[in-house]
Amino acid sequence: MLKLVEFIAVVSFALLAPLAAHAADLALPKENVYFSNAKPLAGEIVRIYATVKNESQQDVRAQVVFSVGGTQINGPQPVTVLAQKSSTVFVDWGPLEGYYDIAVSVVNPDAGDENAANNTAEIADFIVDLDTDSDSIFDTIDLDDDNDGVEDGLERINTVMPLVKQY
Numbered sequence: 425m426l427k428l429v430e431f432i433a434v435v436s437f438a439l440l441a442p443l444a445a446h447a448a449d450l451a452l453p454k455e456n457v458y459f460s461n462a463k464p465l466a467g468e469i470v471r472i473y474a475t476v477k478n479e480s481q482q483d484v485r486a487q488v489v490f491s492v493g494g495t496q497i498n499g500p501q502p503v504t505v506l507a508q509k510s511s512t513v514f515v516d517w518g519p520l521e522g523y524y525d526i527a528v529s530v531v532n533p534d535a536g537d538e539n540a541a542n543n544t545a546e547i548a549d550f551i552v553d554l555d556t557d558s559d560s561i562f563d564t565i566d567l568d569d570d571n572d573g574v575e576d577g578l579e580r581i582n583t584v585m586p587l588v589k590q591y
Contacts (some may be wrong), residue, residue, distance in 0.1 A: 447536030448480040450505060452488075454545040457528050463562070464552050466521040474528045474545070475512040478505035486533040490515045492524050500531065519552040526550050 452474060460471035474488050487500035498515040505511040530543040537543065553562040557570050567575045 447538040448478065448482055448484040448533055449538050449542075450484060450486055450530045450533055451477045451479055451539070451542040452528060452530050452545045453477070453542070454547070456510075457526070457545045457547060459550075464519065465562070466519065466552050466554050468518070470517050470519060470552075471514050472517055472526065472528070473512055473514045475510050476503050476505050476530055477510045478507055480535070480538075481507050482535055483507055484533050484535045487531050488513045489529045489531055490517075491527045491529075492517065492519070494525075494527075503530070521552055521554050524550045524552065 456475040456477070458473050460473075461468065464470045472490055474490070476486070476488060478484055483504070483506050485502070485504050488503050489500050490497050497517055501513040501515060503511050503513045526547040528545050530537075551564070553564050555561065556563055557568070567577070
């Protein structure tokens with residue numbers, strides 16, 4: 425009888441151990457990171473969204489970290505993703521004018537992660553612009569940033585500051 429119990433225990437362990445050791449697979453492709461406003465102006469609040477996919481057969485809890493220029497914003501955001509489903513989290517960000525590199529990463533999954541290489545999405549050179557003259561044309565494409573009727577290029581040639589109204 426003891427040998428039968430030992431045999432059942434060994435066979436059960438051999439069959440169930442691979443299932444217990446099988447880690448989850450969360451994924452965050454670049455196309456799953458998006459913004460409330462893809463062309464924001466400086467000072468506007470931008471919501472950054474990340475939709476995490478669970479490609480495994482088990483439910484997983486993890487955290488999503490949003491970073492701008494290597495600096496984390498708003499702390500890790502908890503996420504729970506059911507098996508074979510997706511879940512979205514977000515943070516709010518108030519940028520100044522400039523170009524930004526944004527990274528979003530899935531970290532600390534409670535069931536492990538068999539493919540950590542697909543856990544980070546990076547957005548390079550996300551632009552936050554100005555509209556100095558409030559004419560609804562971003563300064564990067566506005567030929568007359570101060571709306572004085574003289575193009576910025578002509579003002580620069582004549583050593584006049586393009587953001588100061590001359591007329």
